Amino acid sequence: MNYTAADVKKLREETGATFADCKNALSDSKSWDDAVKFLEARSAKKAEKMISAGRETKEGGVFSYVHHNNRIGVLVELNCSTDFVARSEAFRNLASDIALQIVGVAPTYVNFEDVPAEVLEEARKTIAEDPSLARVPEARKADAIDGKLKKQFGEQVLMMQPFVKDDTLTVGDLVRKVIADTGENIVIRRFSRFALGE
Amino acid sequence: MNYTAADVKKLREETGATFADCKNALSDSKSWDDAVKFLEARSAKKAEKMISAGRETKEGGVFSYVHHNNRIGVLVELNCSTDFVARSEAFRNLASDIALQIVGVAPTYVNFEDVPAEVLEEARKTIAEDPSLARVPEARKADAIDGKLKKQFGEQVLMMQPFVKDDTLTVGDLVRKVIADTGENIVIRRFSRFALGE
Numbered sequence: 001m002n003y004t005a006a007d008v009k010k011l012r013e014e015t016g017a018t019f020a021d022c023k024n025a026l027s028d029s030k031s032w033d034d035a036v037k038f039l040e041a042r043s044a045k046k047a048e049k050m051i052s053a054g055r056e057t058k059e060g061g062v063f064s065y066v067h068h069n070n071r072i073g074v075l076v077e078l079n080c081s082t083d084f085v086a087r088s089e090a091f092r093n094l095a096s097d098i099a100l101q102i103v104g105v106a107p108t109y110v111n112f113e114d115v116p117a118e119v120l121e122e123a124r125k126t127i128a129e130d131p132s133l134a135r136v137p138e139a140r141k142a143d144a145i146d147g148k149l150k151k152q153f154g155e156q157v158l159m160m161q162p163f164v165k166d167d168t169l170t171v172g173d174l175v176r177k178v179i180a181d182t183g184e185n186i187v188i189r190r191f192s193r194f195a196l197g198e
Numbered sequence: 199m200n201y202t203a204a205d206v207k208k209l210r211e212e213t214g215a216t217f218a219d220c221k222n223a224l225s226d227s228k229s230w231d232d233a234v235k236f237l238e239a240r241s242a243k244k245a246e247k248m249i250s251a252g253r254e255t256k257e258g259g260v261f262s263y264v265h266h267n268n269r270i271g272v273l274v275e276l277n278c279s280t281d282f283v284a285r286s287e288a289f290r291n292l293a294s295d296i297a298l299q300i301v302g303v304a305p306t307y308v309n310f311e312d313v314p315a316e317v318l319e320e321a322r323k324t325i326a327e328d329p330s331l332a333r334v335p336e337a338r339k340a341d342a343i344d345g346k347l348k349k350q351f352g353e354q355v356l357m358m359q360p361f362v363k364d365d366t367l368t369v370g371d372l373v374r375k376v377i378a379d380t381g382e383n384i385v386i387r388r389f390s391r392f393a394l395g396e
Binding site: 062064070072195 | 259260262265268272274275388392
């Protein structure tokens, strides 16, 4: 497509990609939306690569947020691989966004994998007895139960929650975005949330 | 004893008692040390009275401390009975002192009663097999074991730890001092301590 310098600037602001990447995406795409999708897919692929590389995440930081009336507070540990990224603005902004999310939406777990097996098993049983499942063919029943399970626990799982500041993203999407931007794996290790008297 | 206005001032600074209490303590006591002891005993008695009154402690606040390098952080909930005390300087200073203590000394439990029964039982068994106990008369053995148990877990129990800023006090003493000063029961409800990568 034909594009102007203003388009490149706008695309950079929208996607956070580099100047060269935005230029290439625009010249190689048929439309604006295609260019955005291309860059998003590229960013997701980069994030996956960083996550699956399995590099140790022993750096990072401990961050807190306490509401001004002292009635609610959050402590969160966010890990990455180098002190350089730990001190970056992107990493610190992510930590602050995550703390805000935890204050607002009160998740119970960081990842779906953190839901205890016995809790999952109990929920799986209840779902299996649900009359709506009777109409699902036997071959697709296990998948249907898993889907309902993820939906049910998704609200309690931080990484699966819609991000409070932009609900077109999940918190997991937000983390993967910063992974792609910083080029380093980032892991939410643990959190505590205290609400006064709760 | 004979005393001057300067003595009253000094005693107030040392004990935190009121002007009238300090004057009375000095005029009724034979020595400076007696006056200090009298006021301390009075304060302890007042604290015990507040604690045993069993008034609900549903106010207070959540406080955090994060070290400037973000490698360690603490979240603590401190309860009292009224919003008035929750907003007082004495209460806020106590919260800050407790957070500092947790950062520095890393307790595991708030109170001795929070140590799980099975952990205590295990430790009790190990202590009972200690050869040094063989010399203790049977009638005093249970007390001796309890003493060793409290000593062993005292290091892990926040309320029993020597206060980092003044090791002539335990954290429990510090809390009781603020209870006497504010005239309201104060309870350390819970805490979290995250050290990066621990």
